[in-house]
Amino acid sequence: MSAADTLVKDLQTALPHGRVVVDADVARSLSRDQAAGAPVGEPAAVVRARSTEEVRQVVEICLRHRTPVVARGAGTGLSGGANAVDGCVVLSLEAMSEILEINPLERLAVVQPGVVNDDLRAAVAEHGLWYPPDPASSPWSTLGGNVATNAGGLCCVKYGVTREYVLQLEVVTGSAEVVRIGRRTAKGVAGYDLVSLLVGSEGTLGIVTEITVRLRGLPSAPITVAGFFPSLVAAGVAVRAVGAAGITPSALELMDRYCLRAVDDWKQMGLTDAGDVLLLARVDDPEPTGTALADEIVELFRASGAHWAERSTDAAEGEALFAARRLAYPALERLGPVITEDVCVPKENVPEMLTRIEALAQQHDVHIANIAHAGDGNLHPLIIGPPDDDADQWRRIHAAFDGILDAALDLGGTITGEHGVGLLKRGGLVNELSPTVMGLHRAIKEALDPAGILNPGKMFE
Amino acid sequence: MSAADTLVKDLQTALPHGRVVVDADVARSLSRDQAAGAPVGEPAAVVRARSTEEVRQVVEICLRHRTPVVARGAGTGLSGGANAVDGCVVLSLEAMSEILEINPLERLAVVQPGVVNDDLRAAVAEHGLWYPPDPASSPWSTLGGNVATNAGGLCCVKYGVTREYVLQLEVVTGSAEVVRIGRRTAKGVAGYDLVSLLVGSEGTLGIVTEITVRLRGLPSAPITVAGFFPSLVAAGVAVRAVGAAGITPSALELMDRYCLRAVDDWKQMGLTDAGDVLLLARVDDPEPTGTALADEIVELFRASGAHWAERSTDAAEGEALFAARRLAYPALERLGPVITEDVCVPKENVPEMLTRIEALAQQHDVHIANIAHAGDGNLHPLIIGPPDDDADQWRRIHAAFDGILDAALDLGGTITGEHGVGLLKRGGLVNELSPTVMGLHRAIKEALDPAGILNPGKMFE
Numbered sequence: 069m070s071a072a073d074t075l076v077k078d079l080q081t082a083l084p085h086g087r088v089v090v091d092a093d094v095a096r097s098l099s100r101d102q103a104a105g106a107p108v109g110e111p112a113a114v115v116r117a118r119s120t121e122e123v124r125q126v127v128e129i130c131l132r133h134r135t136p137v138v139a140r141g142a143g144t145g146l147s148g149g150a151n152a153v154d155g156c157v158v159l160s161l162e163a164m165s166e167i168l169e170i171n172p173l174e175r176l177a178v179v180q181p182g183v184v185n186d187d188l189r190a191a192v193a194e195h196g197l198w199y200p201p202d203p204a205s206s207p208w209s210t211l212g213g214n215v216a217t218n219a220g221g222l223c224c225v226k227y228g229v230t231r232e233y234v235l236q237l238e239v240v241t242g243s244a245e246v247v248r249i250g251r252r253t254a255k256g257v258a259g260y261d262l263v264s265l266l267v268g269s270e271g272t273l274g275i276v277t278e279i280t281v282r283l284r285g286l287p288s289a290p291i292t293v294a295g296f297f298p299s300l301v302a303a304g305v306a307v308r309a310v311g312a313a314g315i316t317p318s319a320l321e322l323m324d325r326y327c328l329r330a331v332d333d334w335k336q337m338g339l340t341d342a343g344d345v346l347l348l349a350r351v352d353d354p355e356p357t358g359t360a361l362a363d364e365i366v367e368l369f370r371a372s373g374a375h376w377a378e379r380s381t382d383a384a385e386g387e388a389l390f391a392a393r394r395l396a397y398p399a400l401e402r403l404g405p406v407i408t409e410d411v412c413v414p415k416e417n418v419p420e421m422l423t424r425i426e427a428l429a430q431q432h433d434v435h436i437a438n439i440a441h442a443g444d445g446n447l448h449p450l451i452i453g454p455p456d457d458d459a460d461q462w463r464r465i466h467a468a469f470d471g472i473l474d475a476a477l478d479l480g481g482t483i484t485g486e487h488g489v490g491l492l493k494r495g496g497l498v499n500e501l502s503p504t505v506m507g508l509h510r511a512i513k514e515a516l517d518p519a520g521i522l523n524p525g526k527m528f529e
Numbered sequence: 530m531s532a533a534d535t536l537v538k539d540l541q542t543a544l545p546h547g548r549v550v551v552d553a554d555v556a557r558s559l560s561r562d563q564a565a566g567a568p569v570g571e572p573a574a575v576v577r578a579r580s581t582e583e584v585r586q587v588v589e590i591c592l593r594h595r596t597p598v599v600a601r602g603a604g605t606g607l608s609g610g611a612n613a614v615d616g617c618v619v620l621s622l623e624a625m626s627e628i629l630e631i632n633p634l635e636r637l638a639v640v641q642p643g644v645v646n647d648d649l650r651a652a653v654a655e656h657g658l659w660y661p662p663d664p665a666s667s668p669w670s671t672l673g674g675n676v677a678t679n680a681g682g683l684c685c686v687k688y689g690v691t692r693e694y695v696l697q698l699e700v701v702t703g704s705a706e707v708v709r710i711g712r713r714t715a716k717g718v719a720g721y722d723l724v725s726l727l728v729g730s731e732g733t734l735g736i737v738t739e740i741t742v743r744l745r746g747l748p749s750a751p752i753t754v755a756g757f758f759p760s761l762v763a764a765g766v767a768v769r770a771v772g773a774a775g776i777t778p779s780a781l782e783l784m785d786r787y788c789l790r791a792v793d794d795w796k797q798m799g800l801t802d803a804g805d806v807l808l809l810a811r812v813d814d815p816e817p818t819g820t821a822l823a824d825e826i827v828e829l830f831r832a833s834g835a836h837w838a839e840r841s842t843d844a845a846e847g848e849a850l851f852a853a854r855r856l857a858y859p860a861l862e863r864l865g866p867v868i869t870e871d872v873c874v875p876k877e878n879v880p881e882m883l884t885r886i887e888a889l890a891q892q893h894d895v896h897i898a899n900i901a902h903a904g905d906g907n908l909h910p911l912i913i914g915p916p917d918d919d920a921d922q923w924r925r926i927h928a929a930f931d932g933i934l935d936a937a938l939d940l941g942g943t944i945t946g947e948h949g950v951g952l953l954k955r956g957g958l959v960n961e962l963s964p965t966v967m968g969l970h971r972a973i974k975e976a977l978d979p980a981g982i983l984n985p986g987k988m989f990e
Binding site: 172173175218220225228229231232241245247248251252253254256257259260261262264265269285308311312314316354356357412413416443444445446480482483484485486488489493496497500501502504505509511512514515516527 | 633634635636657678679681685686689690692693702706708709710712713714715716717718719720721722723725726728729730734746769772773775777814815817818873874875876877902904905906907941942943944945946947948949950954957958961962963965966969970972973975976977988989
């Protein structure tokens, strides 16, 4: 029997029937995330675990076989972090999808890693509570994946990212031990912050099997402000003006003319008639503060050069204004595969970063559309790939991709605001962090995963 | 020449004149923090550094001599974390006290570790900005110490603790290398969260030489609500009622009858005539929400059994109501040395925890007063020690101290909400964390401080 066969046999013996996936198509579908252009390995086995103990057993068996374990949730990641490596066990946690507790007094929820983000939101909303982190993938992505990547989203500009909501984790370590780290209390400083270390570690330091998250009360119904601007520079001035006025909107999103045109070509919304750049702001402060702030943002948009700026007068209108934002990505995908970039720069450098992205598009002769969480300086340049296997065009796309990372670093930013390093940005990470800091990463990886079996080769070699 | 003499000579040769403290009284004053009853060692040398390069040189020399380095700020800690260990170099960072940058657009400040918390607040307030974490020591404690202990405070109930405000750190590692970790951008997921790991690590993983903190806009002027209750249970009901109503006050503080009596005995404020337990809430929402929430809290206090509950009508009145809270600690110190406990339990267990503390006081025949950040379940039982060296009473005090830690763990809480482990709670930490989690701590310590010279023996052996 080959080593891989022995591994599969050991897994099948240890786990209940049906846990080891035998269907080749299903196995293939669980071997990659949604990163365009990242390498995908061939797994030795794919397992769908249903309990912490099953996860522990898988890690124990992999430890014995010195086999890599690649944990995954829904596979909505955009950096290749959940892609299989050759000979690995892919460990899907999607079937661990129970909400174990919702505690309105302590304002926390305890969930298994396979719970879908929007399902948690819906469940806690029944108690008047809210789990803020809202990645665009929230209808599909799981809390386990959100924790592994420290997912962000639209409302982070006011409410912070996943890490700020994780109180406690149950984790299976690289030594196949089950540990509980963090706490359920509002405060606590007993020992090192292992929870924050695990959040965003992309499956390289432990496999999360239970998550306790902090909740907030539901905010007031949001008011949306839309503004159409003649140029990226004018929109950038407006973003600065909102910040300088001390206003913290609950979302501040930008779409450039390429996105607007793609949506228009598809849905004939007439967006491009209104202007070149759309800014969408939301405020969710209680009334009358909410309306007053929305009006102030309208004035700031106009003073910054908006052709047109208005606030929504009811929830339906607000939703309609955000519809274009949600349509941008699928509209662009109609034109070809979309390579999603994700850089974050200091807010004051957003206009300069957008200018450099335009120059890179010209220089490398590629199409780059921009959506951005402008209020955080988190930009998502979307590079439109060729529908076919045009090697020269892919070379130019990769050159533009790397150019964007370099520009972000040059402007005091980071190579990844919220999507993670995975496989696509390992080179970028080395450029961002000093050799000494990379050494600290390796030392921590070695400390928590001495056998090196947890998602090896992701984030860094 | 003795090893200690060689060490001092090496330090004096490497550093500018005056950095190595020669005055024995000054050296003694820099050898301990404010923890009552924690052991204090005899340092080989005390250094006041003035730059990152000087800190690096001290660590390099200590590395060569295999000498422990105990970094310290103002020494206001309450767990012995900054106490000298025998033969160590105490490294004071108080003289590194420059505010290097205040950036209103990015809403961040960059400071040296010796900047006093209140000095930073005052400086950023001139720009309409606010650094929220407000430990009771804020008039004296330094940002470096706040970072080392992940300091909390009154407003954490709404605004979070120090860790949530630290964006970037410059750190001298245990290998005498200067590294920059974290970022200046609003978001970022490039690599492990080394910043959160360093925050709260009590000087055991690195020495922080520069801190970039996130700022907020100044909140609205607060409104204070005071309520006097006949019992701890009634006050506990009120705290729950505020939480259940979905109100997040910017402070929610409790003082028990021992504290009220101590203040009355000193200042004759007549507090004990009004009730046994005082709850103080603050709201800082913009008007008219602020007043509406304050009125709602008044009603909730009354419905929970308050003899008397009112809200302040102006800032001076609000300040006056909080004066008793600030007087509690010095009032108790008039009665003897105060051993400050610091436990945090789930909010729903606050009344039960207070009941158990009363029982422990009776059982061990010691005086325990309680102040609490009741809104987060963070209790500070204050054990009043004897003015003299009464060995039997100290034994009983330590038994009560340990009993409180055990009770907190039994109620799902933690042995330290915000003061840290230091020397006083090493036993408690072992009780709170599993052996495997303690093993992860040791592995991380070993990874980041291979020579074991950074504040050895603090937090854990």
